[in-house]
Amino acid sequence: MGVKLQNIIVRKHIRYQDLVGKIIAIDAPNIIMGLFNFTRKNPDASDASLILDRTQRPIFHLYGLLYRVNFYYSKGIFPIFCFDGKVSELKRVVSKDQLKDFLFTQKWYELAVKESNKKLARQIALSKEYMWQNIIKESKQLLGALGIPYIESPASAESQCAYLVKKGIVNFSNSQDFDSILFGCPSLIQNLSKSLRRKVQGKWQYQKIQTLHINLHKNLKNLQISLFQLIDVGILIGTDYFPGITGIGPKKALTLIRKYKNIETLILKEYQNFDFHELTPYIIKRVRKIFVFPEVLESLDNIHWNFPNKTRVMSLLCREHHLDKNRVNSNLAKFEKNYKTCRENFIFKKDYLKPKQATLDYLL
DNA sequence: CGCAAATA
DNA sequence: TATTTGCGG
Secondary structure (H helix, E strand, O other): OOOOOOOOOOOEEOOHHHHOOOEEEEEHHHHHHHHHHHOEOOOOOOHHHEOEOOOOOEOHHHHHHHHHHHHHHHOOOEEEEEEOOOOOOOOOOOOHHHHHHHHHHHHHHHHHHHOOOHHHHHHHHOOOOOHHHHHHHHHHHHHHHHOOOEEEOOOOHHHHHHHHHHOOOOOEEEOOOOHHHHOOOOEEEEOOOOOOEEEOOOOOOEEEOOOEEEEHHHHHHHHOOOHHHHHHHHHHHOEOOEOOOOOOOHHHHHHHHHHHOOHHHHHHHHOOOOOOOOOOHHHHHHHHHHHHOOOOOOOOOOOOOOOOOHHHHHHHHHHHOOOOHHHHHHHHHHHHHHHHHHHHHHHHOHHHHOOOOOOOOOOO
16 A cells, blocks of 8 residues: 655645646556445445445446546546556565466356356455456456556556656556655646545545645655655655555654665664664665666557447446446446547647657656 | 435 | 435446
């Protein structure tokens, strides 16, 4: 769950009109996780409150993505979804065994459905071997059918999004996590959704929120540190790749890094105040490398926003998942309309198609 | 989340 | 017309 940078990073409200005709890289796993956390019947976060179809599989990603992409198009935004590839071994490991597990579990699930063993099907559908892999698989299928481009990053989705912004291929990245800025993403957008409300932890209650923009360059200037040093701050607080040092939060990490310039000096001077036992030179080097030189997909041919393939969408949503036909149809109609106006906008502002000069690389 | 129907 | 409620399978 991303690095806790919210207290030291300045975020500015951004209006929808500033996003018209812009291309935004979407951190797909992050946004899907958001849909998962929200689309529930009860405030308790148990799987029991998920909405399932008659094949006992969750459907939050299907409705969620259809609605969300519709929302992007309605605001004149062109989304490119980025998915995780094989994630670094320091992060949650998706091994080959697990991939094999999924294929096996998938077969097992299909058998349970065939035998109308509802209880078993449900158990498998919600198991961790099956559910997330299948959610991701179906999300890609749906995006493909909707004519939305997506990229499978060799490493993490966030680093791929950051790369696209850095290269000027897209205008913004959209992720709720702050990890993107450690990856050097110059321009990050948060809370990009229609309802602009968020569930308060564990309660059946909402708080109003607004769409926010983070300018990395301005923030570094404001914090008076370099991106390298911000990464060191992140390592101290804790990221997906290292749990962090107990007793050091965002404020303290910032003060310490400002004072000592880097983690090495900090450990040398403050070793009696904190437990740096876990933070070996090897770990420091590895985590820094992940953020500074992430593996990304560089060849990006055939990025297109196509007309939705209605037959394929209907087949996935209604035939496979038994979603309400009328509901899907009316949404598809809106979708096509939004797509058309969006496309006219884009053709009108053709210059966005050409990748701009690579943005200033703060690292060099 | 996002929609549609109900409510003030 | 603006805000709340309940539902999706």
